[in-house]
Amino acid sequence: MRSTDSDGASAGAGQNGSASRHHQIQVPVDALTLGMHVEELDRPWTDVPVLFQRFVIRTEEQLSTLRHYCVWVWVDANASECDADWGAMAMKRGAVRTVHPLPEQHPLSEELPRARKAYRKTRNYVDSLLADIRNQQTIELEEARPVIEACATSIQANANAMFWLGRVRSEDAYTAEHCVRVAILAIGFGSSLGLNDADLTTLGLCGLLHDIGKLRVPDAILNKPGRLTPEEMAEMKRHTEYGYALLTKQGDFDPIVQDTTLSHHERMDGRGYPGGKPGSCISRFTRIVTIVDAFDAMTSDRTYQKGVSTADALRILFKNRGDQFDAELVEHFIRMIGIYPPGSLVALNTGEVALVLANNPRYKLAPKVEVVLGPDRQPCRRRVLDLATHPESGDGTPYAITEPLPDGAYGFSLQAHIEQQGTAAG
Template identity: 45%
Template sequence: MVVFTLVNSFVNAAGGHLIKSKHRSRSGQQYIVNQRHSRRQVAVNELSIGMFVAELDIPWEESPFLFQGFLLESQEDIQVVQDSCEYVYIDVVEEEWVADHGHAPAAAPRSRTRYVEKQDMAQQLSQANRTYQAAKKQVKQLLASAQMGQALDSQQAQEVVKDCVDRVMGNPNAMLWLTRLKGQDEYTAEHSVNVCLLAISLGRLLDLAPYELENLGMCGLMHDLGKMKVPPEILNKPGPLEPEEFREMARHTVYGKQLLMSRADIYPGAIDVAYSHHERLDGKGYPRGIDSHKISRFTRIVTIVDAYDAMTSDRCYKPGMSSVEALRIINRNLGTQFDADIARTFISMIGLYPPGYLLEMTNGEVGIILSSNPGFQLKPKVIMILDAAKEPQPERILNLAYSPVDDFGQPYQPQNVYRSGCFGINVGDYVHRGLRIKGFEYSLSEPEQA
């Protein structure tokens, strides 16, 4: 049995980052294994498949690479790096094995270095989907408990949020994909999960520690719990609310606070976020109309991602707007409704070509955006699915970072971004049936039972 003991993180003089200590047994001997993340400069002629390139010797925007950080998966990948750089920095894990003799004097430690192994997108997407579905199931249980006046299972919610944090840290693009797969009939549950995931993803870019990301995820997951106390005829009304109906809808913030305060083991910040996520920096929000000095950082984060997911979601009374439109509204309200610095980071995170949206090329072909990264957003990786006549074509991956050309020798150039549903394409259908693409195979479907 391997026992993990987490220790406080620190950065040593060499730039290494101690991530954990473990107790391991080998050949009957007990060892304490200290693991440390670090980066090592490597000449490009020393690269090999399986290494993870974390930094270049040139600015990322001057490189042909899609990701700020990528796995070398083929000799072709290595050749592209060699054509662009003289040296790069590789992520490694340094391990120090110290014999554990109880209280006896410690023997001299032994050291080794191994390269960080990154899981491929196929496995990440499959795991991400399981996490998403588990989170949605947990939210449904929380909503049902709130509606029926039962006790909330906060322990199970914390475990789900921790898994969400792990998945976001492993592959943010995989989780962002899943926030696009929305169903109008399950809006409240999916919205709560999406806000949780978007908040964690944004918190990651704001350099929050893992325990802070878990707390922030809890805030996102439970921010709308109070809606279960709003009458269904108001919550699901297919049209504009009357003034009194809006006042009742606004009370969901108060109901949420009351529900969460009934549990002693709930993270206190989640109570504040549930109560305050419709407040504005200029004091024109609700329910209290407080100004920026009384709005916490976690509330500011959830306010932004809550508004974005709500604006881009289909509702019974209106279709959702495009990602670009929603980002324009957020940008237009910087400093009044939304925290300017946090919102700018969020806009950068989502980017012009967010994963899970449809991308039409200048030649008329259409694909699904697979991935993008802050800092290098103009050349996404795309799954091409429709030809220029908007007819299905054999599915294939295009990495625009490599400047591919079409059958007429013209370079592929992005033209317009569309929401799922345009051109008769439902992104969720593609994902749930499991895409099978040469050179990039993955599925979000659960494997069939034998």
């Protein structure tokens, strides 16, 4: 909580020192809502196309303008019914606790072809962008927004299609694939939080571009198999500042995306880097990307280490909630992703092998699955089981998952399965 006096009031506070009567709190633009009283901006009022200095947010257009031009604003806490901890304020509105099932407007088999096209285009764009950064060429960010919008459109139709594609991985292309996966997971996470289309696009951009500064870090450090020296670790940590510098050279590119690139290794307890920001100064978009970034990094195979299982990664997130990660968002992420993510393989108590199609946020241990291998672990007639409805096998035993299986278990290829689905849909 802060208050201003007539000597410290900004231009937005007026000329009569009236700001001294108002308690102001700093709120990230991604947490603003209609009805809030904006008192100050994080930049001169003349840099932002608004009609008045100090105003009440009345329209979605005003929200969009603030989110495009600013990272933070100060609002009148008394008039806006705000809490000094804007994260707690969001909780009171139910913005985090509400669980929205991931969209399934189109059948998975129908959405996969469009998702593959959007995924491929996004991957090609990232490959080109990273090559330009590596070669110290001028980077072009104009194409970033349309490729992310295409991903968001597909995710809004059936998020599981994109989640499936993210399960097909290559160790040799970790940085590019990681950027695309973080964007996809962030959009899916934002959708489950109920964010609108504009915010989903911005959040996707935050995920897509969060690690671009790593291309300024020497490969010998990025891919070193052993423990980094203190000097090497210091250089690795500079990737946040390198990425921020790259984006700030792009003129009016979204400040909230720039801020997430700089701040995605900050921690809720203030022990992160590069600035050691306390949790109250970390935006919601950054909090989301921080969780998704850590999850994808932990579950990915690298040239120097194997990834951990989904269950282990979720346990680590949960253990570090409140200290490293936003506690409420971690719990929501666990509900969204489930113990068995879409696209993963599981063993059933019948001896069969099934592919996870979709999760149910209310029943994390009972996803919707497709049986793909019989008890003999050979291809069989495929059938879909919604385990949340307690289906029974032929002898009356309720189907249940006994264990997760690694990708590629028993020779099952998710990539080949996706291609077959696309062919069947065509």
